[in-house]
Amino acid sequence: MVIYFVFLTISAATYALFSLGLNLQWGVTGLINFGHVAFMAIGAYSTVLLSMQGVPIPIAVLVGAGLSALLGLLIGMSTLRLREDYLGIVTIGVSELVRLVAKNEDWLTKGTFGVQGYPVPFRFKPEYPVRLLLIGWLTVICGLAVWRLWLWIRVENSRLISGAIAIIFVWTVYACGAISLYTYDARAGLMLLSLTVLTVVYIGLERLVHSPWGRILKAIREDEEVPKALGKNVFWYKLQAFTIGGAIAGIAGAFYAWQFSVFPDNFEPLITFNAWIIIMLGGSGNNLGAIIGAVIFWGYYEVTRTEFFKTIFRALHLDDTQQGAFRIMIIGLILMLLMVLRPQGILGKKEELTLGR
Secondary structure (H helix, E strand, C coil): CHHHHHHHHHHHHHHHHHCCCCCCHHHCCCCCCCHHHHHHHHHHHHHHHHHHHHCCCCHHHHHHHHHHHHHHHHHHHCCCCCHHHHHHHHHHHHHHHHHHHHHCHHHHHHHHCCCCCCCCCCCCCHHHHHHHHHHHHHHHEEEEEHHHHHHHHHCCCHHHHHHHHHHHHHHHHHHHHHHHHCCCCCHHHHHHHHHHHHHHHHHHHHHHHHHHHHHHHHHHHEEEEEEEHHHCCCCCCCHHHHHHHHCCCCCCHHHHHHHEECCCCHCCCCCCCCHHHHHHHCCCCCHHHHHHHHHHHHHHHHCCHHHHHHHHHHHHCHHHHHHHHHHHHHHHHHHHHHHCCCCCCCCCCCCHHCCCC
């Protein structure tokens, strides 16, 4: 049970990291990107292929993030002057192009067989003192998360119950993570690494979004003619947001590869739309909302895979394939209700909503 919860934590952290990149592009800047999974695919393939050639894993991850940023730069330079709907069409086309190249270029990506047997970080058993240091580092991360949630509760008194649930979840992650690190399982080390990277990226994005640079991005999202009138290079700011968001997704791709597997069909457009679901749930333009949305998203999918729900699905005469489709239908219904009752999401602000423009 403890290891299973560790698995869920890594998955949620990976999707949260992936969604933070999209949130910078769409939630903060207003750029419609339906091909965000392309950046994840580039990051995943680059990391595992380079590490298999003996490149140190940290360098491989940085190269993967750099190549994802380069892809974002190339897409941005050629498409960011297009209208919003055309930008969405181009990005989803690029993501499919990347997937098909990965599927057919066997000499580079191993084709449909995928990449296997690549190094994964923390595949060793540290000594007892090192394990205590890792637990201490997990304590710091979880303590920062609780402190941030407490500040949110103080500002938003109406969200006391949801904040308390979030704090309980953080301490559950801490308890399971501490147990796994003490007895030591490689997945516990990967969980600690994913939470560390997520924390660093979250803090960095919070600083950027609340800086003058971030305020210009929000002005572009609302009406790009205003910053243009003030002498700002709107295209350059859009390009920066698109590139940084792509780099973050590339880092998420490395964790996706370590957590799941690297096959071309693992990077279908559905992964991008999962990130859109996460952002809509948490609140467009809110970084904390993206993290909470990822937790809710994975919680929903894992709860509906339990034996209790499987029994209900069997009573409805649904086979395994139909059960998967039914789960997607339910989350689609939830999103429809959310768009009607609370279109800004859990933490979003209605006055900053871009969907109504």
